[in-house]
Amino acid sequence: xxxxxxxxxxxxxxxxxxxxxxxxxxxxxxxxxxxxxxxxxxxxxxxxxxxxxxxxxxxxxxxxxxxxxxxxxxxxxxxxxxxxxxxxxxxxxxxxxxxxxxxxxxxxxxxxxxxxxxxxxxxxxxxxxxxxxxxxxxxxxxxxxxxxxxxxxxxxxxxxxxxxxxxxxxxxxxxxxxxxxxxxxxxxxxxxxxxxxxxxxxxxxxxxxxxxxxxxxxxxxxxxxxxxxxxxxxxxxxxxxxxxxxxxxxxxxxxxxxxxxxxxxxxxxxxxxxxxxxxxxxxxxxxxxxxxxxxxxxxxxxxxxxxxxxxxxxxxxxxxxxxxxxxxxxxxxxxxxxxxxxxxxxxxxxxx
Amino acid sequence: xxxxxxxxxxxxxxxxxxxxxxxxxxxxxxxxxxxxxxxxxxxxxxxxxxxxxxxxxxxxxxxxxxxxxxxxxxxxxxxxxxxxxxxxxxxxxxxxxxxxxxxxxxxxxxxxxxxxxxxxxxxxxxxxxxxxxxxxxxxxxxxxxxxxxxxxxxxxxxxxxxxxxxxxxxxxxxxxxxxxxxxxxxxxxxxxxxxxxxxxxxxxxxxxxxxxxxxxxxxxxxxxxxxxxxxxxxxxxxxxxxxxxxxxxxxxxxxxxxxxxxxxxxxxxxxxxxxxxxxxxxxxxxxxxxxxxxxxxxxxxxxxxxxxxxxxxxxxxxxxxxxxxxxxxxxxxxxxxxxxxxxxxxxxxxxx
Numbered sequence: 106x107x108x109x110x111x112x113x114x115x116x117x118x119x120x121x122x123x124x125x126x127x128x129x130x131x132x133x134x135x136x137x138x139x140x141x142x143x144x145x146x147x148x149x150x151x152x153x154x155x156x157x158x159x160x161x162x163x164x165x166x167x168x169x170x171x172x173x174x175x176x177x178x179x180x181x182x183x184x185x186x187x188x189x190x191x192x193x194x195x196x197x198x199x200x201x202x203x204x205x206x207x208x209x210x211x212x213x214x215x216x217x218x219x220x221x222x223x224x225x226x227x228x229x230x231x232x233x234x235x236x237x238x239x240x241x242x243x244x245x246x247x248x249x250x251x252x253x254x255x256x257x258x259x260x261x262x263x264x265x266x267x268x269x270x271x272x273x274x275x276x277x278x279x280x281x282x283x284x285x286x287x288x289x290x291x292x293x294x295x296x297x298x299x300x301x302x303x304x305x306x307x308x309x310x311x312x313x314x315x316x317x318x319x320x321x322x323x324x325x326x327x328x329x330x331x332x333x334x335x336x337x338x339x340x341x342x343x344x345x346x347x348x349x350x351x352x353x354x355x356x357x358x359x360x361x362x363x364x365x366x367x368x369x370x371x372x373x374x375x376x377x378x379x380x381x382x383x384x385x386x387x388x389x390x391x392x393x394x395x396x397x398x399x400x401x402x403x404x405x406x407x408x409x410x411x412x413x414x415x416x417x418x419x420x421x422x423x424x425x426x427x428x429x430x431x432x433x434x435x436x437x438x439x440x441x442x443x444x445x446x447x448x449x450x451x452x453x454x455x456x457x
Numbered sequence: 458x459x460x461x462x463x464x465x466x467x468x469x470x471x472x473x474x475x476x477x478x479x480x481x482x483x484x485x486x487x488x489x490x491x492x493x494x495x496x497x498x499x500x501x502x503x504x505x506x507x508x509x510x511x512x513x514x515x516x517x518x519x520x521x522x523x524x525x526x527x528x529x530x531x532x533x534x535x536x537x538x539x540x541x542x543x544x545x546x547x548x549x550x551x552x553x554x555x556x557x558x559x560x561x562x563x564x565x566x567x568x569x570x571x572x573x574x575x576x577x578x579x580x581x582x583x584x585x586x587x588x589x590x591x592x593x594x595x596x597x598x599x600x601x602x603x604x605x606x607x608x609x610x611x612x613x614x615x616x617x618x619x620x621x622x623x624x625x626x627x628x629x630x631x632x633x634x635x636x637x638x639x640x641x642x643x644x645x646x647x648x649x650x651x652x653x654x655x656x657x658x659x660x661x662x663x664x665x666x667x668x669x670x671x672x673x674x675x676x677x678x679x680x681x682x683x684x685x686x687x688x689x690x691x692x693x694x695x696x697x698x699x700x701x702x703x704x705x706x707x708x709x710x711x712x713x714x715x716x717x718x719x720x721x722x723x724x725x726x727x728x729x730x731x732x733x734x735x736x737x738x739x740x741x742x743x744x745x746x747x748x749x750x751x752x753x754x755x756x757x758x759x760x761x762x763x764x765x766x767x768x769x770x771x772x773x774x775x776x777x778x779x780x781x782x783x784x785x786x787x788x789x790x791x792x793x794x795x796x797x798x799x800x801x802x803x804x805x806x807x808x809x
Contacts, residue, residue, distance in 0.1 A: 129766040266680075297772075300756060300765075302654055302678040308757070308765040316766040324765055325772045326654040326756055328618075328679040328712020332777035335714070360680020362687070366718050404652060404678055405660070407759040413652075413660040413676055414481040414668040420649075420677045425684035 110271035110314060112152065113160055115236060118171070120164045122152045125272055129313040140169030140192060147199040147206075150304065154273025155347045155383055156242050159209030162196040163235035166213050169195075170231045174224035185224045189217045189231075201395045202356055202424045203347040208382040209238055242275035245380045248438035249279055250286025253343070253378055256434065256441070257287035257294060261340040264330055264368075266299040267358035268310035269345035269378065279345045280378040281311065283436060288320065296322040297339060299330055301358060303403040303421065327360045331367035342368040346379035346435075353429025353446025354391030355379075359422050365431040374433040381437050384450055391426035399423045462623035462666060464504065465512055467588060470523070472516045474504045477624055477658075481665040492521030492544060499551040499558075502656065506625025507699045507735055508594050511561030514548040515587035518565050521547075522583045526576035537576045541569045541583075553747045554708055554776045555699040560734040561590055594627035597732045600790035601631055602638030605695070605730055608786065608793070609639035609646060613692040616682055616720075618651040619710035620662035621697035621730065632695040632730040633663065635788060640672065648674040649691060651682055653710060655755040655773065679712045683719035694720040698731035698787075705781025705798025706743030707731075711774050717783040726785040733789050736802050743778035751775045 112123035119138040126149070127133055135151050137143045143165030146152055152161050169192040170185075177184065193210045200206060213234050220230050257263065263284055267273075270281035277285065287294050296315050301307035308324055315322035325333060333339060342364055348356040355361075355377050368375040388394055401419035405411060413419075435442040435449075439456050442449035464475035471490040478501070479485055487503050489495045495517030498504055504513050521544040522537075529536065545562045552558060565586050572582050609615065615636055619625075622633035629637065639646050648667050653659035660676055667674035677685060685691060694716055700708040707713075707729050720727040740746055753771035757763060765771075787794040787801075791808050794801035 130763060299680075300654070302652070302680060305764050312769045313766045316769055321770075323770045323772050324756060326679070326711060328651075328654060328715055329772060329774055329777070331715045331718060332711065332774060333772060335778075359678060359684065363680055363683045363715050363719060366683060366722050367715060370718050404676060408762040408764075410760040411482055412657050412760075414665045417664045417668055418673075418675045420675050420681060420685060422681055422684060425681070426687075 109318065111276065112272050113157060113239065113275055115164060120161070120168065122146050122161065123272070124151050125153060125310060126150060128309050139172065140165050140195065143168060144196060144199050153306070154268060155203035155205040155345065156274040156279065156380060157272070158200065158203055159205035159382065160235070160239050160242055160275050162206055163209045163213050163238045165196055166192045166210065167228065167231040167235045170228040174228040178224060180224050182223070185227050186218060189214055189227065200397060202397050204385040205380070205382045239275045243277055245438040246274050246277035246279060246282040249378050249380065249436055250277065250282040252438070252441055253283030253376065253436040254286040254290045256376060256436070257283065257292055258340050260293045262295050262297055262338045264297045264299070264334070264339045264342040264364065265311060266307065266344050266361050266364050267301045268306040270311060270314040272310045272314060273345060279380065280343045281314065283343055283378050284320065296320055297333060298322055298324050299327045299360060299364065300324060301360060302327055306358065327363070330364055334367050334371040334373060339373055341374055341376065343376040343378055346377050346383045347424055348388065348394050349377065349379060349384045349435060349450065350388040350390045350394060351386045351447060351450060352390045353432055353435060353444065353450060355427045355429070355432060356391065356394045356396065356424045357427065359425050362425040362427045365427040369431050375431055376434055376436055377432055378436040381439060381454055384454055386451060386454055391428060394426060397423040461670060463628065464624050465509060465591065465627055467516060472513070472520065474498050474513065475624070476503050477505060477662060478502060480661050489520070491524065492517050492547065495520060496548060496551050505658070506620060507555035507557040507697065508626040508631065508732060509624070510552065510555055511557035511734065512587065512591050512594055512627050514558055515561045515565050515590045517548055518544045518562065519580065519583040519587045522580040526580040530576060532576045534575070537579050538570060541566055541579065552749060554749050556737045557732070557734045591627045595629055597790040598626050598629035598631060598634040601730050601732065601788055602629065602634040604790070604793055605635030605728065605788040606638040606642045608728060608788070609635065609644055610692050612645045614647050614649055614690045616649045616651070616686070616691045616694040616716065617663060618659065618696050618713050618716050619653045620658040622663060622666040624662045624666060625697060631697045631732065633666065635695055635730050636672065648672055649685060650674055650676050651679045651712060651716065652676060653712060654679055658710065679715070682716055686719050686723040686725055691725055693726055693728065695728040695730055698729050698735045699776055700740065700746050701729065701731060701736045701787060701802065702740040702742045702746060703738045703799060703802060704742045705784055705787060705796065705802060707779045707781070707784060708743065708746045708748070708776045709779065711777050714777040714779045717779040721783050727783055728786055728788055729784055730788040733791060733806055736806055738803060738806055743780060746778060749775040
């Protein structure tokens with residue numbers, strides 16, 4: 106079944122990306138015909154969400170490799186490999202926190218290095234690899250949904266933060282994928298979507314996906330989540346992840362840590378749903394995860410209007426780290442990890 | 458010393474209110490010449506903040522009483538009293554949560570009832586009463602500052618939520634007043650202002666007041682507060698209140714409860730600064746405090762632009778309740794209350 110929402114569309118020579126900055130008002134696609142276009146789209150958040158960024162960057166490498174093959178069809182293989190490495194580094198510099206990006210880039214580079222052939226053959230291989238990553242991401246998300254659905258009660262108010270749906274992935278979604286799978290399993294769920302300042306992924310994207318697919322949804326300001334938990338409306342909190350450290354500490358969209366603290370205070374299970382590619386065993390704990398600081402204007406301006414005084418200092422971390430002791434379980438495509446995460450995550454990552 | 462920021466200005470026949478919806482872009486005043494104008498200004502949040510609303514409504518009653526005296530200069534005293542009661546009920550219906558509003562209205566009505574004289578004399582008395590309430594509020598806030606300043610360390614990052622400054626009061630402020638007093642006492646403080654969605658009182662008002670008075674300030678999204686506490690930047694959290702119940706449970710701007718939970722998790726003292734008029738001994742606990750739900754458009758639209766899909770359901774509670782066990786102390790003009798609040802608050806309210 107094709108996905109209802111397809112934010113990443115491969116058009117043989119270019120990549121069409123649904124411009125998520127313009128949702129929900131406009132559904133327009135940005136046509137990325139060069140590697141630079143793709144990198145810009147990642148940096149400026151035309152596309153966002155850890156799995157979606159990984160897949161997008163893989164297509165960006167394919168576009169870059171094809172351009173190189175057209176410029177230098179007879180290039181020596183050493184030069185081809187150097188170009189692939191350059192492209193990898195170029196995309197790796199777009200955003201620092203989500204590890205899926207680096208995972209996808211390294212996978213693409215590894216496949217290119219091992220394969221025989223000239224620049225054109227390598228470009229074709231990268232295109233095939235990107236397409237595989239795309240298909241694989243959807244399959245992975247469906248498996249996450251299958252593992253996560255049993256954790257959702259038959260009737261549940263589910264709080265989520267940011268967007269973890271079709272728009273954050275190649276399709277189906279991670280945390281929102283678990284919600285979709287729970288619905289498919291006949292559960293009666295109601296999504297409570299944090300609006301997720303400053304970029305409003307909850308209001309603009311999660312609420313939009315839910316309305317589009319007729320999933321019952323209530324939108325709220327981030328600061329209202331704790332009081333809505335206190336009123337008994339939430340039975341489960343579930344979020345995605347941009348990087349899970351070896352000990353289970355999880356970097357995710359700014360505000361996630363507050364949700365986890367409030368869930369803990371109200372005895373509500375707090376789940377992280379993420380593909381294995383988000384787990385970074387080489388990062389020992391949350392303190393070692395680099396946190397991107399974004400433009401103060403995301404906070405000081407709304408729709409081009411200043412909402413803060415000129416020249417005010419701003420802290421705008423794009424992510425925070427939720428310590429693993431606040432996380433009830435981490436749901437992956439290979440199963441559900443629980444504390445102690447050092448063991449359970451290593452086991453899942455090692456499994457095939 | 459006159460206050461630098463005067464959001465409420467009495468002009469003998471009308472009330473000029475700084476239009477806080479237009480800050481920080483424009484400093485314009487709304488001229489309220491009738492009781493209806495004043496009530497509209499409260500409802501639409503031209504003026505907001507519990508103490509400011511109380512003082513504003515008192516001036517609104519004075520304007521209404523003067524209009525009545527001009528329409529019916531020979532009215533019987535019974536009719537005058539009936540009009541005063543009608544005005545009281547009219548203003549009491551503007552907003553439901555902040556108890557200072559009801560406190561101010563009852564005080565004005567009580568004074569009117571006891572005084573001799575005709576409609577004109579009563580109108581003059583109400584004007585004098587409103588002016589006294591205004592002056593008293595500034596004095597009360599300065600006393601809150603005096604009691605609160607010793608609780609602030611010599612060097613402190615101070616997290617605050619919403620606006621509790623000159624704009625929320627007749628002048629000086631409650632929680633921001635404590636910060637002002639700490640600075641006046643030579644302490645080196647840095648304010649971290651939650652932007653405070655949906656109405657952005659932190660971004661638009663607190664940051665504006667701080668920049669205007671050169672108080673060092675950093676603006677952040679509400680969801681970033683917990684992670685900034687985790688990074689060790691915050692030594693104190695301090696907020697205002699819209700109603701404090703007899704047991705110390707405190708209703709304040711939505712998002713306050715999240716701040717209190719995060720402060721608790723990081724061992725950071727969490728203070729409430731509020732005048733005695735905010736303490737409502739007739740409300741036993743937080744569950745008995747009515748919580749205003751405001752227009753979904755405050756969440757779904759920014760500067761007139763839709764940021765959420767058409768027709769999405771919204772929860773937009775204007776306030777939440779922080780349970781007293783998360784509150785380190787409540788700072789009033791008569792001293793600092795600590796747990797058990799049932800005793801300490803009753804003592805302070807009873808003291809003269």
